[in-house]
Amino acid sequence: MGRIVQAAKITHVPSIWMSETMEKFRGIRDAAVAGYRELGKRARAADVETFIIFDTHWIVNQGFHVNARARHEGVFTSHELPHMLMDMDYAYDGDPALGEAIAASVRDAGLRAIAHDTPNLACEYGTLLPMRFINEDAFARVLPVAANQFASIEEGRAMGAAVARAVESSGRKVAIFASGSLSHAFWPNALSEAGLNKVNGEFNRQMDLRVIDLWTSGQWSDFLAMLPAYAERCTGECAMIDTAMLFGALGWDQYQGKADILTPYFGSSGTGQINVDLSVP
Numbered sequence: 001m002g003r004i005v006q007a008a009k010i011t012h013v014p015s016i017w018m019s020e021t022m023e024k025f026r027g028i029r030d031a032a033v034a035g036y037r038e039l040g041k042r043a044r045a046a047d048v049e050t051f052i053i054f055d056t057h058w059i060v061n062q063g064f065h066v067n068a069r070a071r072h073e074g075v076f077t078s079h080e081l082p083h084m085l086m087d088m089d090y091a092y093d094g095d096p097a098l099g100e101a102i103a104a105s106v107r108d109a110g111l112r113a114i115a116h117d118t119p120n121l122a123c124e125y126g127t128l129l130p131m132r133f134i135n136e137d138a139f140a141r142v143l144p145v146a147a148n149q150f151a152s153i154e155e156g157r158a159m160g161a162a163v164a165r166a167v168e169s170s171g172r173k174v175a176i177f178a179s180g181s182l183s184h185a186f187w188p189n190a191l192s193e194a195g196l197n198k199v200n201g202e203f204n205r206q207m208d209l210r211v212i213d214l215w216t217s218g219q220w221s222d223f224l225a226m227l228p229a230y231a232e233r234c235t236g237e238c239a240m241i242d243t244a245m246l247f248g249a250l251g252w253d254q255y256q257g258k259a260d261i262l263t264p265y266f267g268s269s270g271t272g273q274i275n276v277d278l279s280v281p
């Protein structure tokens, strides 16, 4: 029997790369990196074999998709923010068997899903930035899962539940990460540089803080009840489908775990970010 042994909602902001590689910005995202390293430590302690990452930068328009290549290897530059994140090399084993099993399980749930093993399907930075630190010496396999930008929260829930069923019958110990923002309103161009470390708008900031309160006090069903409106009004990254899939995998409103904040809430280019470990009972 396979098992989800680790779950988390995680950041992936390109300013992490700036913090690590550009003198002018050195250290600005140390807290995010420290959170990643703690997740990596916990993953090793839990014997994680595969990281399943719901990646809000692998955006798809139809159905659900898994990158089931046996090997992920290359050098990445972001097309969205090439001045922030460039020339990042990566090399990880993939998990074709689990990828195929997930796609089959999602199809059994009545949704369209495809596992791809195609030589030119590369990884996106929602996977690569966290993996660089959490999976630093590539001790575990990496399985990127796309985010459908037009899927409903309910479809995300069903998709996540199907992922969990596939994991159960896989024999693998896995970590499941929702790689995406809380609120996600970039600054207008004129304010973008000055807003590097801030959340765009007090409404979004207050909503994010309330959500974090709900998580740390275990009010999961209240949070899930507001998730569709939260995604819409706070311009959720890929409509917060990563979060819907994560909680779908964790049992949705039956989830009773604890939230452990590993990187305190911070603003980045207007968006609200955090690293939170969600305990798996």
Ligand SMILES: [Fe+2]
Binding pocket: 012, 013, 056, 057, 180, 181, 237
């Ligand atoms: Fe993002």
